[in-house]
Amino acid sequence: MLISCYWLNQMLDRDEPVAPAQISEILTSLGLEVECQEVHGECVGDVIVGEIRAKDPHPKADRLTVVKLFNGSEELQVVCGASNLPEVGGKVAFAPVGAVLPGDFKIGARQIRGVDSSGMICSEVELEIGHDGDGILILPTSFEAGVPLHKLVPQINDTVLELGVTPNRPDALGHVGVARDVATKLGCGLKLPELRPLEGRSPEVAELPELVTLDEDAQDRCGRYIGHALQNVTVAPSPLWMRVQLHRLGLRAINNCVDITNYVLMEQGQPLHVFDRARLNEGRVVVRRANADEPMTTLDDTEIKLSAEDLVIADAQNPQALAGVMGGADSMVSEATTTILLEAAYFNPPKIRASARRHGFHTDSSYRFERGVDHSRGLSRASTRALNLLEDLAGAECIGHTEVVGERPPAAQITLRRSRVRRVLGVDVPADAAKATLTGLGVEVDDSNPEAWQCVAPTHRPDLLREDDLVEEIMRFYGLDNIPAVASVPSAPVEEVRDPSQARIDRVIDSLREAGLHEVVSMAFTAKDKLAPFASVTPESQIVEVQNPMRVQAGYMRTHLLPGLLDALEVNVAHHARAIGLFEVGRVYAWPEAPNAADGPTAEVDRQLPRESPRAGILLCAGRSQASGYDARSASGTIVHALERLGLAAQVAASDQTIPFLHPGVQGRVLALVPGGEPIEVGVVGEIHPDILRGRELPDGLRAYYAELRVDEVPTVGVAQATGLPRFPATSRDLSLEVPVSFPAADVVEALAQAASVALRDEPEIILAGDHFDVGRRAIEVVEDYRGKGVDAGQRALLLRMSYRAPERSVTDTEVQKLHQKIVVAACDLLKPRVPTVRVR
Amino acid sequence: MSALEQQLEAFRQQVTSVDSEADLQQLKVAFLGKKGSVSQLRRQMGKMKPEERKAFGAAFNRCKNQIESELEDRRKHLDQQARLRDLERTEDLTMPPTRPRFGTLHPITRTRRELLATFRRLGFDVAEGPHIEHEAYNFDALNFQPEHPARDEQDTFFVRGQHGEEGSGIVLRTHTSPVQIRSMLTRQPPIRVVAPGTVFRRDDDPTHSPMFHQIEGLYVDRDVSMADLKATLLQFTSAFFGTGLDIRLRPSFFPFVEPGAEFDMQCPFCRGDGCNVCKTTGWIELGGSGMVHPAVFESVGIDPEEYTGWAFGFGIDRMAMLLHGIPDLRLMFDGDVRFLEQFPC
């Protein structure tokens, strides 16, 4: 909202105008934040009124005129190229020699095609007081030659403030409302333009009930409608002062009728509309709901199809305006207009917002109606103000009027307790200051009970509905700086709801960071095709879709972290040649197959929501670097390490089903091992499928590795518990088993572990050494994976090491040897059905 | 020369050429071991007369002790030589060091953690909520009236229903404020929580990202006032940026608070004198705040006559940019290692 300091000062009942800097400071302190300000008119101080005394053709140029111009004291010769020079006696804006016009344009004495010219006759655009640059600015003949122009049109010199008006303050969308705040702050009166209402005029202006009718089913949409019928209207340009005022506020002058509605809009904050009454069927309007699919052409020449929810202003037949949003082309005021219908109305704010949104309009009018204009005195005032201006500036004559009333909100009756002010603000505001604030804003205050004031909120402040709204008004004017920073409530300890998932997420983040990876944060939405490879994790039907994304490539909530990590990989590979180790811990989103199981007070809402699951993803890639050390096993090592940091032993097992987004030969499942329980699958690891990388902006043949933890499925471990250290040494035995290359080492280890657990039942004193003491490290270690000489092609020799210990004594070589042999034989028997070629070397 | 003396002489000849611990051990075994040459001589004692035996015994012990002591001397000598050799080694530590790879936390994570640590010290618990939220909590319970233009200010992303339908009532949360509702529904006053998290708005320019992060604070108790709000915000800025920086509230509007205020902090870089960061104003706009609107209390079943409360919220990303001097918001979400490496600690 642009606010003219000149205009604002006209509304303050004070001797001296308030300086723009002070206005700006006051407004910001009141919550009408001044976002920027612009000073206008400083450059045209030297421009004066000139009178045309004679016009002669230029001897050498057809289009130029040599003008004798009177500057108030002498006649000067000026060459002018404009085609709209007025006749002798006409007045123009003249920049004498020495003047500096906007854009640092210095006026000097010069010759134009051989003829001396002392100064320049200016256009509106050159003076930055209007939009019309086609010809020179022609001034009223009543202006006296030689007088500085800004003395006659004070709107030229102005400071315009841009206010950020919050949506609760429709009153501040007009100068009157802003002036009311400033006047209240300064303790001065508010000076509104004088009005000449129709009441009491002689001869009396007829009441024309048929001029406006309101349909029964539109009562909820139109709270009040005042119509005036006017004749003998002369459509012409507005006076200069009005054109300048509108220009200062960024509005283009069109003609007096339209300009007056805009002027009153800016002054009173009330949108108005004028119809060419001659073009209204039967010269009347009906406020009604549109018929479904009824067509209308708006005044910006857009064809729209109306909905039965829309409110329209129709003539006897067709819609002539989408009420409160935009007028229609059919009954628009034109040069030929002589009779008009002036509309001033209150429309229901939510209905206007819905209507404007439905048709994609956002107009000055809908902007104010959807926030709520004053349906009472303010509406009457704006209507009469426009009527008076039409009478004064367009020669209009009012021949009839009417008013219809629908539903409108009642004035809020509020009890304001002094104790509440103290309780909410934490400070005592003096009663007289509080009362002065409220009355200044137009609140009716009955303080006969000093502790509980009976207040009536003014209709220009639809945001004042309850007690605390009045407390806020008192606070705004009392000044937030005057509220002390005092903690009046002792900080009693509050209930702490420990959320283990947050602590777990933090530990995962820390462990991945310790592993030397960099944390990234990716957008939670992505393109649908980027999610396609993860259909096995989240089917397409469960993807959460954004209805109004900013870009189609960002229209779907991620179901997986990998697309975001790959986006980051692309950025990195494109820009540098370093190794790239990234991780992200964030949520993925999906509609659940069955509604979320939820309980507690928020269950009803929670059951309707998609599921959000925390995931940790890591991506390792050598990029264009030579030696990164990143490979599939560093990916599995990193993810296993992360689990170990959560207090869990972990291992990677072969995939039981192929994971489609990973290389079919380089992938596995991440298992968390819980003491005394079945291993829990909590993630995957592997090389990213080459097809996915090929679909990205990445160099050919690049390999990248991915590992993921489903953080919410990771079991929780309590506080780490210590055990004593072993008193007797362990004895280890190696064995070399030959198995096919494709057979997972983890399965060999598993077979040995199973065989051991059976064999150890007969040897209760002996245990596998790792089980009790070395958290996260297995008693069965894979030491080497040997392929080559001595091993058949397609086979490998796994060197394994097992450690035995007796907690209460030393073990002997003989008993260990015997036990170990037994375990190895049993393990081979277990493996034989799956790996017939297994053999001990 | 007696046999013992001969053996001692033989030992002495050999011991000086021994230059390893293993050889020394071998030498010891050769002379003093069970079958060693000196030990062998002891067997002769059996054939001796008692008086000879006594003298031989003494000589034998002397010889044995002598050998042991010379072995020890040799050991010490060898040890000393090894030590000196070891000390002659050199290595140039001015060569480029071998460093473990260091990882980094994202500046948003880092800033969020610091903020949470600060608020925990001030007695706040931490709460979270879903990113995809129902309008009932994102708007309705927060006193955003249906079809009120205040909703437009939020530039909301709407979410289609599970079967692609519009009008599901589900949105990407536009602020962390729904966590206020969730906290008040699930906890009993006194409530003091902060809620950090991801939020979404349809906004994309050099200073706005469609996804960003906020932190929200809520305090509900008997007789909590604007004065407490100011005090807590001051405590927070002092704890986070250091003492001596003033704060300033300016009236503003958020549907879920009444009265509402924006809060600014004196610029920590110029301490109010004006600099580039604060665009010469001396103040930094942090966020919004205010007293919990009675309508919000009513929507969660808390009696606004019994309890009052306040809330505040501000952007974590903006705070991170401020703290670390990050020049461009987009750097935060690109994942470029060259950017991320700048936050090693």
Ligand SMILES: [Zn+2]
């Ligand atoms: Zn500064």
